[in-house]
Amino acid sequence: MxxxxxxxxxxxxxxxxxxINLTVNRGEVVxxxxxxxxxxxxxxxxxxxxxxxxxxxxxVSDKRVNVESASKTDIFSLRTSTGMVFQQYNLFKNLTVLQNVIIGLTSVKQMNKDEAKKISIDILERVGLNNRLSHYPAQLSGGQQQRVGIARALALNPEVLLFDEPTSSLDPELVDEVLTTIKGVANEGNTMLIVTHELNFAREISDRVIFMEDGTIIEEGTAEQIFNNPSVERTKKFLSKVIRN
Ligand SMILES: Nc1ncnc2c1ncn2[C@@H]1O[C@H](COP(=O)(O)OP(=O)(O)OP(=O)(O)O)[C@@H](O)[C@H]1O
Ligand SMILES: [Mg+2]
Known part of the structure; x- marks a missing residue:
C-alpha cells in the first residue's frame, strides 16, 4: 500500500x-x-x-519515512518497493529489449545474470514481446517501447506501480495495446497509482479516482461518482472539456 x-x-x-493526504490500499487501482x-x-x-x-x-508497504529525516537506506527501500512507468519510456537506447529488463534486476536487485534473464524473458512474454528480445528500442514502435517500460517495472516485483501518463506519447492507434497491457497488470492484483488523461480507461480500471488542482486534491471518489456525479465545479468543468475534445 x-x-x-x-x-x-x-x-x-x-x-x-x-x-497531500492519500492512501492506496493493497491491490487497489487509483x-x-x-x-x-x-x-x-x-x-x-x-x-x-x-x-x-x-x-x-x-x-510504502511497511516502510514509513518522515521525508525530512530520510536516510539513504530509507530512500533505497522506497525506490526498490516502487516500480515506475514514464511517459517517455526512459529505455537505454544502447541495450536490447531483453538487456533493458535484465539490467534492473542485476543492478537494483543484485540478481545473478542467469536468473535475471529467465525472469526477464517470462515478463516480456507476459507483455507480448517475446519475439522482440534482441531488438533495440529504436527498432520498436512506441507502444512496444512502452511495453518494455512496463516489463522493466514489473520485473522488479515492486509493492506498488506508478504510471505517469503512460500513453500520452503514443500515436492514437498504439494506445490500446498499452492500455490493454496495463489492464492485465491491474487484473493480477497489483497496487497501482496512475496519472492519465484517458478518461474511459480511468473509469474502467480504477477503484478510486482523484482529481487534483493547484497542488491539492479537490475531489476523490469512485469512478462512478467522479464521472457521473462530480460534486466540485472545477471537476465538472474539466471532465466536460476533456470529454468534448
Ligand atoms: N524540476 C522542476 N523544477 C521546478 N519546477 C518544477 C519542476 N517540475 C515541475 N515543476 C513545476 O511544478 C508544477 C507542477 O508540475 P507537474 O509536472 O507536477 O504537473 P503535472 O500535473 O504533472 O502537469 P502535466 O499534466 O502537464 O504533466 C508546475 O508549475 C511545474 O512548472
Ligand atoms: Mg505530468
Missing part, C-alpha cells in the same frame, strides 16, 4: 504540493486526473524520491 501524509513540495518558492501543472507528476515522483518532498510522511 501507499500512504501519504501531509506532503508538501516546494521548487524554490513555488509551492507545488500543498499538503487514477489521478487534473489539469496540466496541478502537480500530478511531482506527486508520483515524491513517492519514490525522484523528487525530494519538502515535508510530510511517505509510507
Amino acid at each position: 501507499i500512504k501519504l501524509e501531509n506532503i508538501h513540495k516546494y521548487y524554490d518558492s513555488q509551492h507545488v504540493l500543498k499538503g 487514477s489521478i486526473l487534473g489539469p496540466s501543472g496541478s502537480g500530478k507528476s511531482t506527486l508520483l515522483r515524491c513517492i519514490n524520491f525522484l523528487e525530494q518532498p519538502t515535508s510530510g510522511i511517505v509510507e
